[in-house]
Amino acid sequence: MKRSMQIAAVTMAAASALGLSASASHAAGKVVVADPDAKVEYSGKLSILTKFGLQVLSPYFTDLAKEYEKLHPDVKVELIQESDDSVKGKTKTLVASNALTDVYFSWTGSWGGNFVRGNRAVDLSKVIGPDSDWGKTLVPAAVQAFQYNGKYYGIPLYLDAKFMGYNKQIFTKLGLSAPTSFEQLLSDCDTIRKAGITPISLGNKEAWPALHYIGQLLAFDVPRATLERDFESKTATYDDPGYVAALKQFKELSDRCTDGATMNGVSYASALQAFSNTKSAMYYQEIIEFDQSAAPDTTLKAADFGFFVLPAPADAKGDPKAVEGAPEGYMINTASKNIPLAIDFMKFVTTKEHGQVLSAPPYGQPSATVGGASESNMSPSVVEGLKVLKSASYLMPWLDTANSPRVAQAWLSNLQALVDGSMTAEQVMDKVKQAAAADAKK
């Protein structure tokens, strides 16, 4: 008896290892179409998963929730606020355990497509489609980005894109101007390094920052149709020479402009801080981070902050006017017990007034609401960024959300190996192809 008790104790200890993989009960959702005439019951609980977990961003939804609860005292808004990194794992955990919130954050591309495929997202076509009252208040391209199979599933909240932020003071001091070609950028990096300054601070501990460079370079080097075909594992071939070319360009950039392999041990936030503290001359960042790079409490002041689109290489075979970026927004859970209330809350979130708050510092997230991105209260750099974004010939989606998770992981982990020199560009592409092939078999 004593021995069996001891064995049971060991079993319990070992079984705790299984905690992470506790299987979830799976239940596919049903197709739910939002009814524009549905009566809103202003009572009950509304749960929301946001991507505003950062300290500087979290007050936005917290304040909105309080305001909404004040307007409707019988409604309780519960927020789960996650960061850019943690929201991915959190969302999947909630999906796997059938505990997805009433309203949840979503990227466009295959990320959002998964919710549509699994009937986890309410079809909002009748309430947010381009001809609807609500749809007319939003930037049409942003609404279109959440279109799947001809239907609209997402509520775009803000527009996002990637730009190279630079320190104007350092550039002026060294007699440099914003580069217009990739080759000029590399030569500028040499000049900056000779002056004893890190040309570009890049933190790649999280692996996706390097992937953002690749995303933009791929848009330059690979024709759009080929890229979009390769986003789907079943049709992907990854045989365009532009892929290897883009990886080689990035490797050269990482060798000449950054601290090289060191980047794998530096976090994205630390790299941003290095730029904000004027320790580096450039930093590749999202438009939604402009106001964090140059804030009143940072060494880099807004007047010294400039930006440019990562310039295209001279012999690029793709689209040199493409910009990497996409709107980001929210979806409504088909399993929500109060879909009309969830829609009402999101209408409240996307009003012009709230859009203007979102677009202004300290949030600096260019609102997807028409008139929400007001030049009067936004940082000039964000206003300019928005203009460039709107003039882009193509918005290249983030590679880690455009591809399937397996292919995305192949990109992410092997890019770290490219940076530290343990893999070549060709070897990285072999791994990506293998991942796509394995994914296509599923």
Add this chain to the structure above:
Amino acid sequence: MAVTGIKSGTGFAGAAKRRGAGGRPRPRLRNLFSFRWIAAAVILIGWFVYYPIVDNFIVSTTDQDIYTGEVTNVGLTNYDRLLQDPVVWTSLWNNALYAVISIVFQVFGAFLLAAMIEGLASEKWRRFWRAIYFVPSAISITVTGLLFYFIYQPEIGLLDAALRGVGLDVLIRPWLGDAQTAIYSIIAMSQWQGFGYSTLLFAIAIQKIPRELYDASIIDGAGPWRRLWNITFPLTREMTGLMIIVTITGAFQVFNEVMVMTAGGPNNSSQVLGTWLYQQGFIEDNFGYGAAIATVIFVVTMLTGIAQLIYTRRRRVQF
């Protein structure tokens, strides 16, 4: 109300009949009573411990789509894939490294330190050193992870700055960003944090050893090393065995440390089974494959635990 009579087989008389001599229940009934008391615990353990083990194995034989809820039976395909997955072997190696290094530092190193602390004459100093070594264990892993991230940071980190300061520039590297050093850097942090806790447990075990044994050995002329080797070490064998089990089991369940420091990177060089399981299940949507990895963790820790228990049972010491 007056009691008019007691029927045979009922009430107190019946109860008396079911009891043996001296009013004690008969063995079979006694067993039934015992089972009644432990039934609740058995049901709870069965539901929360044994059922998930079985369920996890079932999940490991399937391929699941978390979005659509589709479940496809794939037999042992996930186990076949597991054998061919190079990251699984890297993870197993890293877990084994974690276990071996942790046993050296957190079992034998902690034992030596505890013996030294308990050998101090002053109780005040003994308390002081126990507290000093225990403090890191009281810090949460997230805080520790952040602290060590800044120690290892290649640009502003303390470690590289210290190496630079003493002229060892050749050793400077991005500790967490270098595939050759990432896992060792994480293991080092883990030793720093767990060392004090193990020391405290060994100190308690040493305190239980009767003083007379040491006094007698001193009269016999035994020096400190002889006393350590012939008295302290054998008489704390049970604690040593327990610590080895806990350390090995912990090494194969390690997750937070890696997740906070590197999330398994760079290029999967610091993956351990726990983080690879998480990545497969929650990042790459391969819940079935993740469950197969969990089964491997379970089997390894279970076998280690049983082997160690058998060993310590044979060599148990009672005062």
